Amino acid sequence: MMIRVQNAPFDFGQECNAFAQAQGNIGAIVSFCGIVRNNDTGTLHRMEIEHYPGMTERALDKIAQQARARWSLSDCMIIHRYGTLAPEELIMMVATASAHRASAFAAADFLMDYLKSRAPFWKKEITEQGAEWVAAKDSDEDALSRW
Amino acid sequence: MMIRVQNAPFDFGQECNAFAQAQGNIGAIVSFCGIVRNNDTGTLHRMEIEHYPGMTERALDKIAQQARARWSLSDCMIIHRYGTLAPEELIMMVATASAHRASAFAAADFLMDYLKSRAPFWKKEITEQGAEWVAAKDSDEDALSRW
Amino acid sequence: MKREILYFAWLRERVGLPRETVDTEARTVAELVAELVAREDRYALAFSDPSTLRVALDQELGEFATPLGDTREIAFFPPMTGG
Amino acid sequence: MKREILYFAWLRERVGLPRETVDTEARTVAELVAELVAREDRYALAFSDPSTLRVALDQELGEFATPLGDTREIAFFPPMTGG
Numbered sequence: 181m182m183i184r185v186q187n188a189p190f191d192f193g194q195e196c197n198a199f200a201q202a203q204g205n206i207g208a209i210v211s212f213c214g215i216v217r218n219n220d221t222g223t224l225h226r227m228e229i230e231h232y233p234g235m236t237e238r239a240l241d242k243i244a245q246q247a248r249a250r251w252s253l254s255d256c257m258i259i260h261r262y263g264t265l266a267p268e269e270l271i272m273m274v275a276t277a278s279a280h281r282a283s284a285f286a287a288a289d290f291l292m293d294y295l296k297s298r299a300p301f302w303k304k305e306i307t308e309q310g311a312e313w314v315a316a317k318d319s320d321e322d323a324l325s326r327w
Numbered sequence: 328m329m330i331r332v333q334n335a336p337f338d339f340g341q342e343c344n345a346f347a348q349a350q351g352n353i354g355a356i357v358s359f360c361g362i363v364r365n366n367d368t369g370t371l372h373r374m375e376i377e378h379y380p381g382m383t384e385r386a387l388d389k390i391a392q393q394a395r396a397r398w399s400l401s402d403c404m405i406i407h408r409y410g411t412l413a414p415e416e417l418i419m420m421v422a423t424a425s426a427h428r429a430s431a432f433a434a435a436d437f438l439m440d441y442l443k444s445r446a447p448f449w450k451k452e453i454t455e456q457g458a459e460w461v462a463a464k465d466s467d468e469d470a471l472s473r474w
Numbered sequence: 475m476k477r478e479i480l481y482f483a484w485l486r487e488r489v490g491l492p493r494e495t496v497d498t499e500a501r502t503v504a505e506l507v508a509e510l511v512a513r514e515d516r517y518a519l520a521f522s523d524p525s526t527l528r529v530a531l532d533q534e535l536g537e538f539a540t541p542l543g544d545t546r547e548i549a550f551f552p553p554m555t556g557g
Numbered sequence: 558m559k560r561e562i563l564y565f566a567w568l569r570e571r572v573g574l575p576r577e578t579v580d581t582e583a584r585t586v587a588e589l590v591a592e593l594v595a596r597e598d599r600y601a602l603a604f605s606d607p608s609t610l611r612v613a614l615d616q617e618l619g620e621f622a623t624p625l626g627d628t629r630e631i632a633f634f635p636p637m638t639g640g
């Protein structure tokens with residue numbers, strides 16, 4: 181179970197392959213990658229991601245442990261970046277491995293829902309118009325009640 | 328929208344990256360990879376996948392179109408192999424790209440459910456004990472009612 | 475009317491060939507199956523439980539009650555196991 | 558008792574610093590917030606709507622009613638936006 185919190189970019193495909201190759205006898209891998217999306221008017225200069233060193237690693241570890249307790253996974257992984265990111269840069273990824281697809285899908289979906297609202301990251305968008313902290317969405321908090 | 332039905336192996340990570348790089352302004356990519364899993368006693372020699380050339384491509388195209396009609400996707404892709412595969416070889420993959428994670432997850436999950444029961448592939452497992460066609464599971468047919 | 479019949483997976487193995495051309499007066503899939511079953515034991519065996527089988531007409535899934543119309547290619551196979 | 562207080566995101570910007578050590582008699586998170594608010598306008602502004610804020614005690618999420626006990630590190634921040 182690999183959890184990495186880093187400023188450096190990562191290679192989504194390479195991480196997917198490394199994760200897949202580290203597995204034993206599994207049938208399904210699901211991976212998710214989050215990307216810095218521009219706004220509708222294309223004026224985003226950059227995104228700044230702040231986090232809470234120490235608590236971040238604990239929170240991610242706890243979320244991953246919950247996923248493993250709940251579904252039959254052979255493994256899961258999380259990479260999340262912080263610092264300054266340009267539009268189209270990769271923010272984070274998760275991957276899950278399981279004998280069956282349903283567990284792999286559900287666990288990846290669960291990891292993402294919990295990461296959104298329970299891991300101490302905060303995003304700020306710097307556009308032509310100025311800087312603004314991204315507000316948490318009620319829908320993200322509501323998503324947790326699915327589990 | 329890329330759909331490939333092929334005997335040749337593919338590189339999961341490389342395909343994930345190529346798919347991601349072909350996208351415009353998106354926020355989320357979900358990918359799934361299916362792998363030849365050994366049985367519990369480890370006696371699987373190989374898997375043979377038969378398909379219905381012509382209908383396969385039509386069925387996959389239709390499934391992908393349904394996903395795009397139903398969720399706001401910027402793109403999706405499917406690769407599915409046929410022929411003789413060894414344990415741990417990759418069988419197939421799907422990937423979806425969207426502005427938001429919920430659409431990307433739901434569409435990938437939908438693609439997999441429909442691929443399982445509506446794309447004309449048949450798997451045969453050759454083990455130490457002999458050859459056996461993989462039986463369709465009721466649970467796979469039932470999964471379609473989720474959508 | 476001449477129609478192309480295809481068999482896949484264990485159905486192909488039981489019938490003993492992957493495809494054949496048949497000259498048939500059958501108006502529906504079910505009538506075609508009845509004709510085949512009447513022909514030879516290997517067909518009777520292959521189609522002994524039609525509820526376990528699927529059919530495609532010109533590469534689109536159909537039902538056993540579906541009229542053949544001007545369908546050229548009729549394929550029979552067990553439930554699919556893709557993914 | 559001396560405790561380490563951390564602020565993140567817009568809360569950090571409003572308070573004007575990322576962390577500070579305070580000597581406090583507060584027994585709960587809510588009492589600690591009341592002490593801070595009483596200190597200076599920038600704290601009053603930052604904590605003007607506590608319902609929009611989250612708190613962590615020694616890096617575990619807590620509530621405003623949570624007793625401080627021997628917590629060393631108390632962090633305040635807006636709802637998280639990871640992923």
